[in-house]
Amino acid sequence: MAGCGLLAAQLLRRLRTRLLIARRLQGQLARQERFGDWLQWLGSTGLGRRLQKLDGETQTLLDRLGWRRSRQRALFAAVQLGLPLLAVVLALLLQHGVDGVWAGHWLVLPLCALGMGYLLPKRFLAVAAARRQQRIAHEISLLIPLLRILFETGLTVEQALRVLSQEGRTLVPQISEELRLILQRVDSGLTLAGELEKTANLLAVDEFSDTCVILRQLLVEGSGALKSLLALKNLLDDRRLTRLQERVSKMSAKMSAVMMVFLFPALLIVLAGPGLTALARALGS
Numbered sequence: 519m520a521g522c523g524l525l526a527a528q529l530l531r532r533l534r535t536r537l538l539i540a541r542r543l544q545g546q547l548a549r550q551e552r553f554g555d556w557l558q559w560l561g562s563t564g565l566g567r568r569l570q571k572l573d574g575e576t577q578t579l580l581d582r583l584g585w586r587r588s589r590q591r592a593l594f595a596a597v598q599l600g601l602p603l604l605a606v607v608l609a610l611l612l613q614h615g616v617d618g619v620w621a622g623h624w625l626v627l628p629l630c631a632l633g634m635g636y637l638l639p640k641r642f643l644a645v646a647a648a649r650r651q652q653r654i655a656h657e658i659s660l661l662i663p664l665l666r667i668l669f670e671t672g673l674t675v676e677q678a679l680r681v682l683s684q685e686g687r688t689l690v691p692q693i694s695e696e697l698r699l700i701l702q703r704v705d706s707g708l709t710l711a712g713e714l715e716k717t718a719n720l721l722a723v724d725e726f727s728d729t730c731v732i733l734r735q736l737l738v739e740g741s742g743a744l745k746s747l748l749a750l751k752n753l754l755d756d757r758r759l760t761r762l763q764e765r766v767s768k769m770s771a772k773m774s775a776v777m778m779v780f781l782f783p784a785l786l787i788v789l790a791g792p793g794l795t796a797l798a799r800a801l802g803s
Contacts, residue, residue: 538757539652545651548613553728569767570671576594576640576643577591578720579640579643579644579647580594580647581649581720582647582650582720582721582722583643583647583650583720584644584692584695584696586699587799594639594643596777597639598636598639598640601635601636601638601639602631602632602633602635602636603635604635605631605632605634605635606628606631606632606635607628608631609628609630609631610628611626613627623772631756643798650692651721651722651723652693654692654693654696654721654723654725654726655723655724655725655726657689657690657691657692657693657755658691658693658723658725658726658729658754659751659758660689661682661686661690661693662727662729662747662750662751662754663734664682664686664689665678665682665691665729665747666744666747668681669736669744669747671676672743674711675733676704677711677738678700679697679700679701679710679733682694682697683697683698683701684698693726696717696721699717700713700714705729710737711734711737714730715730715735716733716735716776717730718730725754725768728750729747729750732746732747732750
């Protein structure tokens with residue numbers, strides 16, 4: 519029965535894939551694609567474009583997250599426009615359900631829902647951008663040894679970056695994506711040094727900025743800056759060791775607080791409990 523069920527599920531999956539391919543060839547979009555196109559249309563409206571131009575911090579966060587295409591920016595603008603409206607509708611429905619509580623303050627709950635619906639997407643975007651910056655900083659420790667290996671084989675800076683953008687997706691996925699975008703702009707006629715500097719300023723990751731400075735130095739001086747890569751690798755290792763030591767020290771302090779809260783009362787009960795019970799019995803008699 520289990521084998522028959524797996525075979526039937528596989529056949530249904532293949533049939534669904536064929537139907538989706540046939541619909542796509544005939545110009546019919548799936549539901550997910552229709553929903554995405556609708557969100558893109560909402561973000562591409564005049565209000566959505568005006569919202570994208572007014573909020574410069576959101577644009578910076580989208581760049582750091584890697585959402586630099588017009589479709590991705592339009593999707594975020596649609597979410598930032600649609601979520602407050604949805605929150606206001608839900609607040610009005612909730613207020614209608616508990617009318618006695620909000621009878622004299624019928625504007626408070628919708629306004630709070632409107633503000634939260636507008637600010638929450640931006641906060642989630644800031645958290646996602648910060649996590650991507652941390653991943654990029656973590657990948658630098660793998661990027662530098664790979665660059666030194668490629669340079670020692672005789673590759674130039676551009677050739678090494680092309681190899682990493684194509685073959686380094688499993689080891690350094692975030693940096694390989696950034697390198698791919700940089701090399702696309704280089705192929706269109708821009709300079710590699712200028713694009714490295716622009717991307718470093720855009721991502722605002724200290725480790726990546728230092729690496730880009732060394733790469734620009736390699737473009738000018740050739741192989742004389744390989745020692746700088748090794749010094750940067752040692753510096754990053756020292757920084758990581760310092761951060762781990764700080765984390766361990768903070769964790770030990772937290773564990774001491776936990777021990778004082780939970781273990782110390784139990785220790786008092788075990789040690790002082792017999793004496794207190796004997797004293798209570800003596801006083802009672």
